[in-house]
Every structure is written in C-alpha cells, then in structure tokens.
Amino acid sequence: MYTLARELLFKLSPETSHELSIDLIGAGGRLGLNKLLTKQPLSLPVSVMGLEFPNPVGLAAGLDKNGDAIDGFSQLGFGFVEIGTVTPRPQPGNPKPRLFRLPEAEGVINRMGFNNYGVDHLLARVKAAKYKGVLGINIGKNFDTPVENAVDDYLLCLDKVYQHASYVTVNVSSPNTPGLRSLQFGDSLKQLLEALHRRQEDLTEQYGKRVPLAIKIAPDMSDEETIQVANALLNAEMDAVIATNTTLSRDGVEGLEYATEAGGLSGAPVRDKSTHIVRVLSEELKGRMPIIAVGGITEGKHAAEKIQAGASLVQIYSGFIYKGPALIREAVDAIAALPK
Ligand SMILES: Cc1cc2nc3c(=O)[nH]c(=O)nc-3n(C[C@H](O)[C@H](O)[C@H](O)COP(=O)(O)O)c2cc1C
Numbered sequence: 001m002y003t004l005a006r007e008l009l010f011k012l013s014p015e016t017s018h019e020l021s022i023d024l025i026g027a028g029g030r031l032g033l034n035k036l037l038t039k040q041p042l043s044l045p046v047s048v049m050g051l052e053f054p055n056p057v058g059l060a061a062g063l064d065k066n067g068d069a070i071d072g073f074s075q076l077g078f079g080f081v082e083i084g085t086v087t088p089r090p091q092p093g094n095p096k097p098r099l100f101r102l103p104e105a106e107g108v109i110n111r112m113g114f115n116n117y118g119v120d121h122l123l124a125r126v127k128a129a130k131y132k133g134v135l136g137i138n139i140g141k142n143f144d145t146p147v148e149n150a151v152d153d154y155l156l157c158l159d160k161v162y163q164h165a166s167y168v169t170v171n172v173s174s175p176n177t178p179g180l181r182s183l184q185f186g187d188s189l190k191q192l193l194e195a196l197h198r199r200q201e202d203l204t205e206q207y208g209k210r211v212p213l214a215i216k217i218a219p220d221m222s223d224e225e226t227i228q229v230a231n232a233l234l235n236a237e238m239d240a241v242i243a244t245n246t247t248l249s250r251d252g253v254e255g256l257e258y259a260t261e262a263g264g265l266s267g268a269p270v271r272d273k274s275t276h277i278v279r280v281l282s283e284e285l286k287g288r289m290p291i292i293a294v295g296g297i298t299e300g301k302h303a304a305e306k307i308q309a310g311a312s313l314v315q316i317y318s319g320f321i322y323k324g325p326a327l328i329r330e331a332v333d334a335i336a337a338l339p340k
Contacts, residue, residue, distance in 0.1 A: 001037070002324025014099040014108075022069050029072025038325045041077045041332035048290045048312045049212040049239045051134050051166055055079035057303060057331045060294045060315035061138035061169060061216070065116045067125035074131045076325040079332075081131070082315065083122065084138030085171045088156045090118035091142055094176065100258035101321075102267070106298050107253055108318045110246065111263030113176045114140050119160050126164045137161040138169040138216070140177065147179035151195045158196065162203045162211055170196060173218035173245035175264045181218055184229060193236030212239030219244035219273040219295060223280050230284040242292040242315070243281055244274040267318030271296025275309050282310020298322055300334030307335050 009017040028034040044055040058080035059073050067083040074081050093115025100109045116122070119139075126135065139157035141150045154170060161168060172183040172192070183192055196213055204210040215238055217229055233241055246264025253259040253269050274295025281291050293311035297303050298319040306314045314335075319327050 002326060006322075006324065010101070010103070013097070014101050015096060018099065022064060025072035025076070026069035027072070029069055029075050032075070034072055034075035034325075038076050039329055041079075041329040042336055044079075044332055044336050046079075046312065048292075049167055049214070050210075051212070053079045053134055053313065055332045056307070056313045056335055057328050058082060058134075058136070058292075058313060058315045059320070060317035061085055061136070061171065062110075062112070063317055063320065065114075067122045067129070067137075070125065070129040070131045070135065074133055077328045077332075080134035080136060080166070080313070082136035082138055082169060083126075084116070084136075084169070085114050085140040085174065086116050086119045086122045086137065086157060086161070087114055087140050087142045088119055088145075088153050089142050090116065090121065091144075098263070100261050100263075102253055102256050102258055102269075103322075104256055105253045106268035106318070106322050107256075107270075108266045108321065109258055109261045109263045110266070111176045111261070113143060114174065119157050123160060123164060134166040135164075136167050136169050136214070137165040138171050140171045140174065141180065143177055147182060150180070150183060151192050154192065155195060155199050158199055159203070163207050163209070165211055167212040167214055167239070169214045169216050169242060171216045171245070173216050175218070175246060175248050184217055184221075185225065189229070189232050190236070193232060193238060197236050197238070214238070214240035214242050214292060216242040216245055217277070219247045219270055219277050220249065221277065226277055226280045227284045230281050230289075234285070234288060238289065240290045240292055241281060241285075242294060243277045244270070244295045246270060247273055249273065266295065267322070268296050268298050271298075271302060275305055278306055278309040278311050285310075297331060298327070300327070300330035300332075303331035304334040304338050307338060
C-alpha cells in the first residue's frame with residue numbers, strides 16, 4: 001500500500017509531502033487506524049538505559065519535531081519514538097526550499113535549521129498524547145543564541161522536558177545550526193557535559209526519577225575524534241550515545257540532482273560512515289555505555305548490521321520516507337534473526 005502512497009507523496013514537494021504525512025499519521029493515530037493498517041512487528045523486548053523497549057527499532061529525531069503525531073507514529077510499530085529537535089523559543093528555520101530527495105541514491109539532503117514551535121508547544125503535545133511507551137525528547141539551541149551560551153538553552157530545555165521524557169537527547173551534531181558541531185569537541189564538550197550531568201543529578205533529586213541523557217553525534221569525525229568523544233561521554237557519566245546525525249560529505253551522490261545543495265545528507269549514502277562510527281565507539285566503550293545507531297537503514301539487514309557493529313537500539317528516518325512503515329517490521333525481523 002505504501003508503494004501507492006509514495007507515488008502520490010513523491011509528486012508533491014518534499015516539504016509538503018512531509019507535512020501531509022505527519023497530518024495523516026497524526027489523524028490515523030487519533031482514530032486508532034494506524035494499528036489496523038500496519039502489520040505490527042514481532043515483540044522483541046530489550047532493556048537499555050534502564051528502560052524497557054517492546055522492540056529495538058525507533059523513530060529518529062526530526063520527523064516529528066513538534067510532537068504532533070506521537071500516537072500515530074507509535075501505532076505504526078516503532079519500539080520507541082524520539083521527538084524534536086526542540087529549542088527554547090519557536091523559530092522558523094531556514095528559508096525554503098530546504099529539503100531535497102535524491103531517489104536514485106535513496107538519500108535526502110536537508111537544511112531545515114531546527115524549524116519548530118518551541119518547547120512549550122512540544123510539551124503541550126506530549127501531555128495530550130495517549131502514548132505510554134518510551135519517548136525520547138531531543139533538545140537543541142536557538143539559532144540566535146551565541147554558541148558560547150548554548151549550555152543555557154540546553155539546560156532550559158532539559159528543565160522543561162525532564163519529567164515528561166523517558167530519555168533526553170542532546171543534539172550537538174546538526175550541520176544546519178552554525179557553530180553547533182563545535183560543541184562535540186574538547187573543552188566545549190567537556191563543559192557542556194558537566195553542566196548537563198550536574199543538572200541531571202539535581203533534577204533526579206527534585207523529581208525522584210533519573211531520566212537518562214543521550215548525546216547525538218555526527219558521522220564526520222576521524223576515529224581519533226570518535227574515541228575522544230567516547231571517553232568524554234564516559235567521564236561525564238552520560239547514559240547513551242546516538243550515532244549518527246546527517247553527513248556533510250557528498251560521497252556516493254556526486255553528479256545527482258540536488259547533490260550540491262547545502263545541508264546534511266542522510267539515507268543510504270550515510271550508512272557505512274555511520275556504521276563505522278558505531279563500530280569505533282563500540283570498540284572503545286566495551287559495553288560501558290549503550291549505542292543507539294541511526295543512519296542509512298533502508299532495509300531490515302542494515303538494522304541487523306548496526307546491532308552486529310555494537311548498537312543496542314536503532315532508529316530510522318530516511319528509510320521510512322523511501323520504504324514506509326513496513327520497514328519497521330522488516331528491521332525487527334532481521335534483528336530477531338541474528339544469532340544470539
Ligand atoms: C529532514 C530531516 C530532518 C532532521 N532533523 C533532525 C533533528 O531535528 N534533530 C536530530 O537530531 N536529527 C535530525 N535529523 C537526522 C536524523 O534523525 C538521522 O540522524 C539522520 O537522518 C540519519 O538517519 P537516516 O539515514 O535514517 O535518515 C533529520 C534528518 C532529516 C532527513
């Protein structure tokens with residue numbers, strides 16, 4: 001059925017089709033239709049970060065930035081749903097067009113720039129949702145907050161979302177907010193992580209509940225940089241790492257229409273880069289911190305590859321655009337078929 005829907009959706013501009021899909025998935029969720037229309041995945045429970053997941057395949061951040069379709073996405077069979085990136089204040093993002101499909105490569109280029117309605121809107125949507133499963137809330141900084149003050153934006157968002165999230169993701173890896181990726185390195189990273197960890201401890205005491213913190217990183221790092229990040233995350237007692245966000249590289253899409261558009265590239269072209277980062281992280285972390293793998297899962301077997309590379313959970317974004325909800329079940333099946 002998705003093949004037909006995709007044919008229609010791909011006739012629209014990528015952003016119009018994105019908005020329409022969120023509306024349809026949201027409406028299907030409210031009417032309880034999505035569960036009826038999709039073949040639900042196997043039950044494949046896993047426990048990660050102290051949380052119980054019905055299956056290890058989640059929705060990646062950025063598809064439901066405002067939390068408008070939480071029930072709808074969960075009913076498609078995702079084992080967990082991550083919403084955001086949300087910023088303290090609403091912001092429009094970059095001028096359109098800012099989203100491009102590269103179908104020949106099963107790729108997407110975006111320079112959305114954290115368009116979102118702000119953290120208060122997102123919280124209202126979370127409170128209105130019926131979903132009781134694992135909900136990640138991904139936080140970022142406003143584009144006009146100087147990068148030296150980024151920590152204030154993250155702490156403000158953390159304070160607000162803390163008691164409503166199963167886990168919180170700190171996004172320091174979007175390529176579309178100037179300066180953001182510099183927070184992944186050296187003293188900037190150390191200071192940010194220390195501030196987040198201190199606040200997490202205060203909030204744990206205040207609410208009597210420890211909400212895990214995950215840090216989402218970029219694929220555009222050398223092995224040495226990846227190892228440094230892994231150790232910084234361990235030292236700061238973070239709870240998980242999400243690898244990866246989109247890439248600035250254009251390997252594998254050279255010469256294709258839109259390949260030279262500015263922004264982050266996702267989908268099949270980022271797959272191997274992203275899996276490599278998971279492997280390097282896993283060798284360094286040696287099971288001391290769980291890895292959530294995302295990047296280029298367009299078939300079930302790619303999800304299984306991420307688990308074999310050392311991930312405990314996976315997430316999907318671009319593959320969902322190209323393959324639709326059937327990919328969720330396919331990914332769960334492929335993971336279930338791995339030797340124990
Ligand atoms: C249009 C678009 C918007 C995105 N927005 C966000 C975002 O707001 N926050 C974030 O952490 N990642 C965002 N991402 C990155 C995805 O969550 C994911 O890390 C990346 O696309 C790689 O996975 P994929 O190949 O399955 O798409 C976005 C990706 C796309 C394609």
